[in-house]
Each structure stands twice: as C-alpha cells, then as structure tokens.
Amino acid sequence: MIDHPLPEPVMLAIDSLEWASFEAYLVGGGLRDALLGLKVEDYDLTTNATPEEMKHVFSGYRVYETGIAHGTLQVIVEGLPIEITTYRSDGIYTDHRHPETVRFSKSLEEDLARRDFTVNAMAYHPKKGLIDLYHGREDLENRCLRSVGNPLERFHEDALRILRALRLASKLDFRIEGATSEALYKESHLLEHIASERILKELLGLLKGKAAGRILGDYLGVLTTVIPELDQENAFLIAKAVEKMDNASYPRLAALFHQIPLDQLKSLFRRLRIDKRTAGKVEDVLEGYHQPLPTALPDIRRFAGRYREVLWDIADLKEATGDTEHLASFRSEVQRIFDRMEPLSLDELAVDGEDLLQAGIQNGPEVGIILDKLLECVYENPMKNTRRALLKYAKKINKNGS
Numbered sequence: 001m002i003d004h005p006l007p008e009p010v011m012l013a014i015d016s017l018e019w020a021s022f023e024a025y026l027v028g029g030g031l032r033d034a035l036l037g038l039k040v041e042d043y044d045l046t047t048n049a050t051p052e053e054m055k056h057v058f059s060g061y062r063v064y065e066t067g068i069a070h071g072t073l074q075v076i077v078e079g080l081p082i083e084i085t086t087y088r089s090d091g092i093y094t095d096h097r098h099p100e101t102v103r104f105s106k107s108l109e110e111d112l113a114r115r116d117f118t119v120n121a122m123a124y125h126p127k128k129g130l131i132d133l134y135h136g137r138e139d140l141e142n143r144c145l146r147s148v149g150n151p152l153e154r155f156h157e158d159a160l161r162i163l164r165a166l167r168l169a170s171k172l173d174f175r176i177e178g179a180t181s182e183a184l185y186k187e188s189h190l191l192e193h194i195a196s197e198r199i200l201k202e203l204l205g206l207l208k209g210k211a212a213g214r215i216l217g218d219y220l221g222v223l224t225t226v227i228p229e230l231d232q233e234n235a236f237l238i239a240k241a242v243e244k245m246d247n248a249s250y251p252r253l254a255a256l257f258h259q260i261p262l263d264q265l266k267s268l269f270r271r272l273r274i275d276k277r278t279a280g281k282v283e284d285v286l287e288g289y290h291q292p293l294p295t296a297l298p299d300i301r302r303f304a305g306r307y308r309e310v311l312w313d314i315a316d317l318k319e320a321t322g323d324t325e326h327l328a329s330f331r332s333e334v335q336r337i338f339d340r341m342e343p344l345s346l347d348e349l350a351v352d353g354e355d356l357l358q359a360g361i362q363n364g365p366e367v368g369i370i371l372d373k374l375l376e377c378v379y380e381n382p383m384k385n386t387r388r389a390l391l392k393y394a395k396k397i398n399k400n401g402s
Contacts, residue, residue, distance in 0.1 A: 002034045006126060009077035010043050013058075013084065014126070020057045022049040024084075025108065025123035025131065032119050035140055036172070045084045046123065048106045054084055071104055087111040109133060116154060116161045117168070118146045145174045151183035159190035163202035166219055170209025181218075188222045196273045199226050203272075207252040213243025216256070229260045229268055237321070244320035250278050251313045254285040258317060262286060281310055288314040289323075293330045300333050301379040305344035342382040346371055349378065350387045351394070359391050361398050370394050 005011075006026065017024040026034075028044040049057060051068050054075075062076040071086035087105040105111060108123060108131065115121040118136040130137065139146050145168055147154045147161075155162050162184055169176050176184065191199070203223070206212055216223075217239035221232045230238070241255040253274075257265065265286065269279040288307040294300045304311055311334060318327055343349055351374070353367045361367060377393055378385045384393070 002031075002124065004034070007043070007080060009080040010045070010082060011126065013045060013075060013077050013082050016057055017045075017047050017049055017054075017084075020049070020053075022047050022053065022057070023108065024049075025125050027112075027123050028120055031122055031124050032136075032140070034124075035122075035137065043080070043082050045082060046087055046108070046111055047084055048087050048108075049084075050086055050104055054086075089114055113148065115148050116158070116164065118148055119168075121148045139177075143172070143174045144177050145169050145172075145180065146177040147180045147183070151180040152187060155183050155187035155190065159187065160194050160198055160202070162188060162191060162222065163194070163199065163206070166215050166222065167202045167205040167209065170206045170211045170215040173209070173211040173214075176218075184219060184222050188225045191222075191225045194226070196271060200272045200274060204249050204253075207242065207249065207256065208247050210247075212247070212252065213239045216242055227268070227272075229264055230256070231259055234259060241317065241320040245316055246313070250281040250310075251285065251316065253278070254282045254289070254313065255317060255320060257282065258286060258289060258321065262290065281313075285310045285313045285317060289317045293318070293326045295326055295329070297333065298379045300330065301337060301342065301344060301382075304334055304337060305375070305379070308344055340382070343375075343378050343385045346375055348385075349374055349390065350385050351390045355387070355391065356394055359395060361394065366398065370397050373397055 006014075010026065014024040014026075024045050024047045026043065027046045028042075030040045030043045033040050047054065051065075051071055051073055054073050055063060058073075058075045058077075064074040064076075066072055066074045066083065067085075071088050073084055075082050075084055087108060087110065089103050089105050089110050112121045112123060112131070112133055118134040118139045120136070121134045122136040123131040125131075134148050145165055147165075165176060165180065165184060168174065206215060209215070217235055220230060220235035220238060224230050224232050238256060238259065241258060242252050245251040245255045257268070260268065262283070265283060266279075269282075274282075284307055288303070288310065291303075294303050307314055315327060315331055315334075318324060337344070346352075349371065353371065356367050356370060357363055361370065374390050374394060377390070384390065
C-alpha cells in the first residue's frame with residue numbers, strides 16, 4: 001500500500017503502543033505524502049491511549065507535551081520526533097478556529113470524521129493496511145482536494161482550513177472539488193478571525209507550491225478578504241508573475257504584491273507580520289522594479305550597487321510582467337560587470353575611512369561624504385579604484401570642500 005516501509009522509529013512507536021494493548025495508526029500529511037510517493041517530513045500517529053497512558057508507554061523516551069490539551073504528545077524515538085495524538089472528537093467551534101471542548105474517544109472512525117480533507121482522513125497500519133472511510137485514496141489518484149463531509153461546515157468550524165486548502169492544492173498541484181471550491185469563497189469572510197501569523201504561514205506555503213500560479217488565478221478573491229490591497233481583476237497577471245518567479249519566499253511575495261503602491265507596503269507587511277529581513281528584500285525588489293532600467297554603463301553600476309542582493313529578482317520580475325525594455329542588454333552588461341569584479345559598494349573601494357584619516361582628513365561626517373564621492377568616481381571609471389588614485393582624489397575633494 002505504501003511504496004516504502006515505515007521508518008524503524010515509527011514501527012517501534014506503533015509496536016510499543018500495541019504491546020501495551022493500545023491501537024496505533026499512521027495518519028495525516030505524512031500518510032498522504034507517503035501514498036503519493038513524496039518525501040515524508042513529519043510522522044503523526046493516532047491512538048486510543050490517553051496522554052497519561054502514552055506517558056507510561058513511552059516512559060523511557062523523551063516526551064514533550066506539545067499539545068496535551070488536545071491529546072498530543074511528541075515522542076523522540078531513536079532521534080525521530082513523532083507526534084502521537086489520542087483519538088478525539090471536537091466540540092462546538094465558537095471562534096471559527098478552535099473547538100470549545102475536546103473529547104477523547106476510543107473510536108478511530110470518530111477521529112477520522114473530524115479531519116479537514118479526505119486525503120488527510122486516512123489511517124494506515126503496517127499489518128491491517130489502509131483505513132479509508134472517505135475515499136481519500138481515490139481523491140489522491142484523481143488529484144482532487146475534497147472536504148470531509150459538508151465543506152461549509154468544515155470551513156465554518158475552522159476558517160484556517162480555507163487557506164490550508166489553497167496551500168495543499170498549490171503544493172500537490174491538485175484541483176479543488178466543486179462544492180469545496182464554492183465553499184472557499186462563501187466562507188472566505190471568516191478569515192478575518194485568523195491570526196496574522198497563521199495567514200502568513202499558509203500564504204508562504206501556497207506561494208512555494210508548484211501550482212501557485214493556477215491557484216492564485218482561481219482563488220485570488222479568497223485572499224482579498226485578508227489582503228484587500230490585491231486587485232482581483234488582475235488575478236491572471238498576478239498569477240502569471242508569481243508562477244514565473246523563483247519559489248523562494250521573497251521573490252514570489254514581490255510578484256504577488258507588485259501592483260500595490262510602494263507607500264502601502266509597509267502597513268501591509270506590519271499587518272501580515274512579515275519579518276524585517278523578508279520585508280526589506282521585497283521592498284528592494286519592488287522599488288527597483290518600478291524604475292526604468294538604466295542603459296548608460298555608470299548608471300547600470302549605480303543600480304547594481306543599490307540593488308545588488310535582489311538584482312536578478314528585479315530583472316526576473318520585469319520579465320515575468322512583460323516589462324522587457326532594455327532587459328536583455330541590462331542583464332548582459334550586469335553579468336559583464338560581475339565577471340570583471342568591478343567595485344559596486346563602499347567596502348569594495350581600495351580605501352576605507354581609516355585610510356582617509358591617515359591621509360589627514362578630519363574625522364566626522366566629511367569622511368562618509370568623501371567615501372560616497374569616491375564610489376561615484378569609481379562608478380564612472382572602475383580603473384580609478386586604486387589606493388593612490390582615490391587618496392589623491394579624496395585630498396582634492398577635502399581641499400576644495402566639494
């Protein structure tokens with residue numbers, strides 16, 4: 001049923017629970033990915049043992065109470081972290097995110113019934129085989145994402161499932177089944193109840209997926225609930241731009257946001273809780289993207305010096321959005337600049353601030369001003385990047401005061 005046997009630590013965890021007269025099954029995303037022949041990142045087990053009973057079974061192992069209120073323990077078995085959760089059923093969801101109560105159950109069927117999508121609602125045992133009550137295996141074969149039960153109820157219970165559906169469909173390149181797809185839009189307003197950190201995590205996962213472009217093209221309107229700055233009317237253009245960019249976080253974020261005015265970005269980044277480093281790179285890409293590409297060689301050097309870390313991302317975004325004027329010659333010239341190892345920043349000058357002080361220039365703001373002018377000189381002619389030439393020019397600037 002699964003192409004490769006389960007890792008020894010997972011088998012040991014299952015055996016340990018069964019030796020203590022409990023049930024244990026592999027469930028969740030790990031099982032789904034194993035059935036698809038993908039690399040399994042995490043192994044999750046479900047069992048009829050309560051958390052206290054699990055602690056007793058795994059008393060000889062490191063155990064972390066990662067989600068004990070919901071019946072989840074993390075057990076480290078031969079170096080592999082395994083999350084093990086007691087069968088449970090969820091009570092009423094009052095905040096569209098968390099059940100008000102959780103009841104531990106002795107029924108695997110009851111546990112599977114509470115799960116989000118059919119492809120995540122299967123259970124596997126090495127000897128008993130696959131337990132598939134909702135035709136998840138069939139949906140895997142058809143590359144289809146479908147809710148367990150009524151999708152409106154599933155999304156109303158936990159609105160994060162809306163974004164999780166988009167992320168999974170993007171990651172796995174699955175289509176979203178009709179009723180589930182309609183429910184995504186009908187219940188998208190509930191995303192207002194989801195914390196920014198969770199929204200960002202799912203969004204980044206969506207953008208990294210191989211079907212990110214298609215999913216954004218079909219469901220950008222869902223995202224506008226939490227990112228109203230996005231223009232749904234331009235969903236096709238945004239989706240194509242994202243699809244053509246490298247799938248690292250910041251290039252695809254830049255493509256997603258490339259039509260948003262720069263003065264709106266900072267508030268958007270704060271609202272989504274995007275970390276400062278990523279936000280800074282996205283801002284740099286978009287700042288450079290919104291400028292015409294320079295054509296004169298000194299200006300190309302200045303541009304390359306200013307946007308060095310994201311230079312190719314700017315060029316890629318220009319190409320992805322069809323803004324290709326001067327792009328081929330710009331790329332060629334930049335590559336030659338890099339191949340010649342021409343200086344593009346202050347730390348690549350043949351002199352530094354200490355050199356200027358030793359040459360008799362008074363310490364203070366003037367040092368920084370002179371260094372900037374030396375860099376401008378080198379942009380015009382990289383051959384002048386020698387200690388002798390730059391010190392001579394620095395003294396001249398200092399003497400003339402300009």
